[in-house]
Amino acid sequence: MLKPLGDRVIVTVDKEEEKTVGGIVLANNAKEKPQTAEVVAVGDGLVADNGTKLPMSIKKGDKILFDKYAGSTVKYEDNEYLILHEKDVMAIVD
Amino acid sequence: MLKPLGDRVIVTVDKEEEKTVGGIVLANNAKEKPQTAEVVAVGDGLVADNGTKLPMSIKKGDKILFDKYAGSTVKYEDNEYLILHEKDVMAIVD
Amino acid sequence: MLKPLGDRVIVTVDKEEEKTVGGIVLANNAKEKPQTAEVVAVGDGLVADNGTKLPMSIKKGDKILFDKYAGSTVKYEDNEYLILHEKDVMAIVD
Amino acid sequence: MLKPLGDRVIVTVDKEEEKTVGGIVLANNAKEKPQTAEVVAVGDGLVADNGTKLPMSIKKGDKILFDKYAGSTVKYEDNEYLILHEKDVMAIVD
Amino acid sequence: MLKPLGDRVIVTVDKEEEKTVGGIVLANNAKEKPQTAEVVAVGDGLVADNGTKLPMSIKKGDKILFDKYAGSTVKYEDNEYLILHEKDVMAIVD
Amino acid sequence: MLKPLGDRVIVTVDKEEEKTVGGIVLANNAKEKPQTAEVVAVGDGLVADNGTKLPMSIKKGDKILFDKYAGSTVKYEDNEYLILHEKDVMAIVD
Amino acid sequence: MLKPLGDRVIVTVDKEEEKTVGGIVLANNAKEKPQTAEVVAVGDGLVADNGTKLPMSIKKGDKILFDKYAGSTVKYEDNEYLILHEKDVMAIVD
Numbered sequence: 001m002l003k004p005l006g007d008r009v010i011v012t013v014d015k016e017e018e019k020t021v022g023g024i025v026l027a028n029n030a031k032e033k034p035q036t037a038e039v040v041a042v043g044d045g046l047v048a049d050n051g052t053k054l055p056m057s058i059k060k061g062d063k064i065l066f067d068k069y070a071g072s073t074v075k076y077e078d079n080e081y082l083i084l085h086e087k088d089v090m091a092i093v094d
Numbered sequence: 095m096l097k098p099l100g101d102r103v104i105v106t107v108d109k110e111e112e113k114t115v116g117g118i119v120l121a122n123n124a125k126e127k128p129q130t131a132e133v134v135a136v137g138d139g140l141v142a143d144n145g146t147k148l149p150m151s152i153k154k155g156d157k158i159l160f161d162k163y164a165g166s167t168v169k170y171e172d173n174e175y176l177i178l179h180e181k182d183v184m185a186i187v188d
Numbered sequence: 189m190l191k192p193l194g195d196r197v198i199v200t201v202d203k204e205e206e207k208t209v210g211g212i213v214l215a216n217n218a219k220e221k222p223q224t225a226e227v228v229a230v231g232d233g234l235v236a237d238n239g240t241k242l243p244m245s246i247k248k249g250d251k252i253l254f255d256k257y258a259g260s261t262v263k264y265e266d267n268e269y270l271i272l273h274e275k276d277v278m279a280i281v282d
Numbered sequence: 283m284l285k286p287l288g289d290r291v292i293v294t295v296d297k298e299e300e301k302t303v304g305g306i307v308l309a310n311n312a313k314e315k316p317q318t319a320e321v322v323a324v325g326d327g328l329v330a331d332n333g334t335k336l337p338m339s340i341k342k343g344d345k346i347l348f349d350k351y352a353g354s355t356v357k358y359e360d361n362e363y364l365i366l367h368e369k370d371v372m373a374i375v376d
Numbered sequence: 377m378l379k380p381l382g383d384r385v386i387v388t389v390d391k392e393e394e395k396t397v398g399g400i401v402l403a404n405n406a407k408e409k410p411q412t413a414e415v416v417a418v419g420d421g422l423v424a425d426n427g428t429k430l431p432m433s434i435k436k437g438d439k440i441l442f443d444k445y446a447g448s449t450v451k452y453e454d455n456e457y458l459i460l461h462e463k464d465v466m467a468i469v470d
Numbered sequence: 471m472l473k474p475l476g477d478r479v480i481v482t483v484d485k486e487e488e489k490t491v492g493g494i495v496l497a498n499n500a501k502e503k504p505q506t507a508e509v510v511a512v513g514d515g516l517v518a519d520n521g522t523k524l525p526m527s528i529k530k531g532d533k534i535l536f537d538k539y540a541g542s543t544v545k546y547e548d549n550e551y552l553i554l555h556e557k558d559v560m561a562i563v564d
Numbered sequence: 565m566l567k568p569l570g571d572r573v574i575v576t577v578d579k580e581e582e583k584t585v586g587g588i589v590l591a592n593n594a595k596e597k598p599q600t601a602e603v604v605a606v607g608d609g610l611v612a613d614n615g616t617k618l619p620m621s622i623k624k625g626d627k628i629l630f631d632k633y634a635g636s637t638v639k640y641e642d643n644e645y646l647i648l649h650e651k652d653v654m655a656i657v658d
Contacts, residue, residue, distance in 0.1 A: 050143065331520065411638060466568065
């Protein structure tokens with residue numbers, strides 16, 4: 001299991017649904033790569049200079065919209081994850 | 095539904111009115127692309143280092159003027175939205 | 189009406205007086221473009237990290253001298269305005 | 283013995299397992315160089331401006347996932363170590 | 377009258393004395409352009425994040441030595457002024 | 471005697487042991503230049519914004535491991551020293 | 565007299581002693597230009613955001629070792645001075 005540190009969240013990026021026309025798989029436009037993901041683990045939050053722990057606004061299981069140029073991809077036990085800082089999560093999808 | 099995080103607001107950018115001359119659609123000057131939008135969702139505000147939540151000055155339904163080089167465009171359920179940080183909203187249009 | 193956010197002010201830039209010699213309009217030197225403007229609207233001021241609202245030193249009606257490379261030009265209801273951060277206002281003209 | 287200062291941790295990077303096909307060692311893809319390591323020493327934590335010592339979230343013996351472009355490699359008594367700042371440790375592997 | 381904002385000071389730069397040899401005006405070395413000026417107006421000082429107004433160390437009438445690459449030149453009522461931030465004033469000349 | 475200011479330490483860098491093969495001195499690989507040094511003088515520590523003096527974690531006589539691209543070399547009374555900020559000292563060698 | 569502002573110090577840089585061989589003046593290596601100076605005037609210290617004045621660790625008459633790429637050279641009443649920020653003074657020479 002991976003436990004993110006600080007204000008990091010670990011997510012699994014949603015797979016693009018293949019668009020098919022009469023059974024033919026169509027390549028997607030690179031500009032429309034998915035930006036939604038599911039949160040699988042959440043850090044404890046940043047510790048501010050005065051020792052206050054700043055709480056996270058995201059929890060495990062949340063579906064999120066993230067900034068597509070953010071995060072680091074890691075491979076762990078054959079799964080691919082994206083590790084993001086909370087500030088790069090733009091919105092929660094309800 | 096999209097719930098923005100931190101000091102973000104989600105807006106729908108106002109459409110340019112087409113200028114027509116005798117029914118002919120005229121291309122607009124790129125420099126005059128619309129900079130007004132309507133706010134559809136507002137984050138809870140940034141949390142300062144001492145734990146204070148800084149309130150937002152913008153609310154759902156506000157019409158805003160935004161910095162034209164700011165924000166990220168996202169597509170969600172076939173609608174296009176712009177996600178901005180509050181600091182990139184220049185003014186509220188009353 | 190435009191209501192600026194944070195420490196922004198909205199101003200109308202003073203027009204250059206045309207210099208004429210015997211009725212001929214003379215082009216001005218680009219280096220001397222006007223740097224004075226009249227304030228038409230003022231934001232509520234920045235909110236500091238501890239929640240304190242920092243008051244503005246500029247008020248509606250002030251004539252100001254501004255940094256000529258600062259600000260964003262916006263068009264609203266056929267008027268052109270410049271939106272500046274207070275830190276880019278160098279002096280008040282009494 | 284090496285005692286890291288501030289928020290640094292000293293780790294030994296996990297060796298890549300060689301992939302062999304019928305006994306032939308295969309070169310790994312540079313993009314998949316190992317990003318896991320074992321923590322051999324931990325600093326006392328940063329001291330904040332108000333004199334508060336910020337505690338470390340990592341302890342000796344932890345297995346960690348680190349940002350692959352971070353850290354300084356040092357050689358000490360014929361062993362190779364990587365010295366990282368805590369902020370470059372992305373997650374603890376349980 | 378110009379009233380500088382924040383930690384700004386408005387100064388009039390000292391004129392270079394022309395060096396003459398037998399009545400011939402000699403061009404000065406660009407590297408030796410004057411760096412002294414007289415303060416004609418002083419701002420109220422910066423307001424710190426906690427609302428404290430930081431007092432200015434410079435007052436009207438002071439003769440100052442300034443960093444030669446700092447400041448903005450402005451023209452106002454046919455006089456030329458230099459507007460500097462207090463941090464760009466290196467010393468007071470007694 | 472040199473007394474470092476702030477969070478600086480003055481060190482003497484350990485000499486590389488020459489590697490010889492049958493009496494021939496071998497040039498070392500530039501990448502392996504020594505990164506250990508002995509501390510000969512220590513500053514009083516930085517003064518934080520609230521006036522707190524932040525204590526140093528390094529003392530005279532410590533053997534340290536330092537970041538090889540950090541510091542300024544100075545010559546004083548025919549000895550060569552390296553002056554480092556404490557943040558560029560990575561570890562103490564026990 | 566020059567009175568430095570903030571955390572500045574005004575120094576006179578030590579002259580390089582000319583090296584002569586049999587009366588011939590030898591050019592010094594540019595890399596070894598002197599880095600020691602004598603302090604002739606000291607500012608009152610920086611004022612922190614909370615209004616605290618941070619005291620200076622350097623006093624008039626101190627001999628200092630300074631960072632050779634720091635400071636501004638000024639000419640005043642035919643003498644040449646170097647004006648440095650305290651942070652660019654590396655050590656006091658006792």
